[in-house]
Amino acid sequence: SPFQVTLMPEEAEDMWHTYNLLQIGDSLMASTIRKVQTESSTGSVGSSRVRTTLCLCVDTIDFDSQACQLRVKGTNIQENQYVKMGAYHTIELELNRKFTLAKKIWDSVVLDRIEQACDPTQKADVAAVVMQEGLANLVLVTPAMTLLRAKVEVTIPRKRRGSCTQHEKALDRFYEAVMQGILRHINFDVVKCILVASPGFVKDQFMSYLFREAVRQDSKILLENRPKFMLVHSSSGHKYSLKEILCDPAVTARLSDTKAAGEVKALEDFYKMLKHEPDRAFYGLAHVEKASEALAIDILLISDKLFRHQDVATRSRYVRLVDNVRDNGGTVRIFSSLHVSGERKFCSFHIQ
Numbered sequence: 340s341p342f343q344v345t346l347m348p349e350e351a352e353d354m355w356h357t358y359n360l361l362q363i364g365d366s367l368m369a370s371t372i373r374k375v376q377t378e379s380s381t382g383s384v385g386s387s388r389v390r391t392t393l394c395l396c397v398d399t400i401d402f403d404s405q406a407c408q409l410r411v412k413g414t415n416i417q418e419n420q421y422v423k424m425g426a427y428h429t430i431e432l433e434l435n436r437k438f439t440l441a442k443k444i445w446d447s448v449v450l451d452r453i454e455q456a457c458d459p460t461q462k463a464d465v466a467a468v469v470m471q472e473g474l475a476n477l478v479l480v481t482p483a484m485t486l487l488r489a490k491v492e493v494t495i496p497r498k499r500r501g502s503c504t505q506h507e508k509a510l511d512r513f514y515e516a517v518m519q520g521i522l523r524h525i526n527f528d529v530v531k532c533i534l535v536a537s538p539g540f541v542k543d544q545f546m547s548y549l550f551r552e553a554v555r556q557d558s559k560i561l562l563e564n565r566p567k568f569m570l571v572h573s574s575s576g577h578k579y580s581l582k583e584i585l586c587d588p589a590v591t592a593r594l595s596d597t598k599a600a601g602e603v604k605a606l607e608d609f610y611k612m613l614k615h616e617p618d619r620a621f622y623g624l625a626h627v628e629k630a631s632e633a634l635a636i637d638i639l640l641i642s643d644k645l646f647r648h649q650d651v652a653t654r655s656r657y658v659r660l661v662d663n664v665r666d667n668g669g670t671v672r673i674f675s676s677l678h679v680s681g682e683r684k685f686c687s688f689h690i691q
Contacts (some may be wrong), residue, residue: 351407471576484677
């Protein structure tokens with residue numbers, strides 16, 4: 340019989356890990372709500388919703404990356420008082436409710452993912468506020484994903500000759516909304532660094548506002564965490580500017596103990612090598628496999644998207660590659676497709 344593991348997702352990112360663990364053909368046991376028809380003693384028929392535990396053979400997996408919700412569809416494979424064997428059902432996995440997953444094959448990539456998901460040091464320890472006048476994106480950067488937590492948009496009228504009042508009032512409204520976003524979405528017990536990035540002086544003006552208000556409102560949480568804020572230049576206030584921010588040498592030095600910066604740096608190193616020493620950097624599965632057979636791989640960079648392949652043979656080809664590199668003393672970095680560093684699809688390596 341297949342081995343099984345029982346896990347409990349405690350936060351949004353755990354749903355992403357679960358999505359990466361699930362494959363078609365696995366069996367999933369979890370608590371769910373089912374609509375059941377009931378007949379009373381007088382013969383009248385009604386329907387009610389009951390909570391029950393079902394065991395499904397997984398058929399479809401849907402992940403909503405914005406809401407971090409995971410829905411799994413499949414057929415019921417265990418006798419249940421409310422649901423017939425073979426009946427189709429959809430389970431939406433819930434935070435803080437256990438589920439049990441059984442698989443015929445547990446490979447090294449799946450086991451690594453479970454270990455990563457259960458490691459408390461892997462949580463979101465970097466936050467970023469990427470802004471320009473009138474637009475701010477508040478993002479949490481975890482080892483596995485870049486989560487947009489809030490987007491603030493405020494129309495800022497232009498300065499008029501002789502009067503800046505409307506312009507300044509709008510800016511204050513904008514800064515206030517960003518400040519509220521920071522207080523609502525950043526867990527200062529976990530976050531080690533908050534990057535505040537913008538073109539020009541927007542970041543500096545915002546920081547002056549933030550700490551002026553913190554003093555005025557006696558906000559201990561902001562005042563105590565002031566050393567965690569770091570000002571950085573970005574080309575815009577859009578989320579995609581996060582990539583250039585995380586490549587900034589000052590930022591990488593400050594974030595050296597966070598996995599997020601490590602991922603971005605590894606990718607930058609690869610592109611540099613591709614440019615300056617092209618005979619030591621390769622990409623594409625066929626070339627990478629050849630190098631692996633020749634035991635020539637020092638670092639393998641691979642996207643987690645490849646392990647979500649539902650064709651078993653294709654997936655095991657990628658797993659074999661990872662195991663091979665590790666067995667021969669190479670380093671493997673699995674990039675998350677939901678992380679700023681993993682948004683390009685790739686499978687690449689450096690030759691020793």
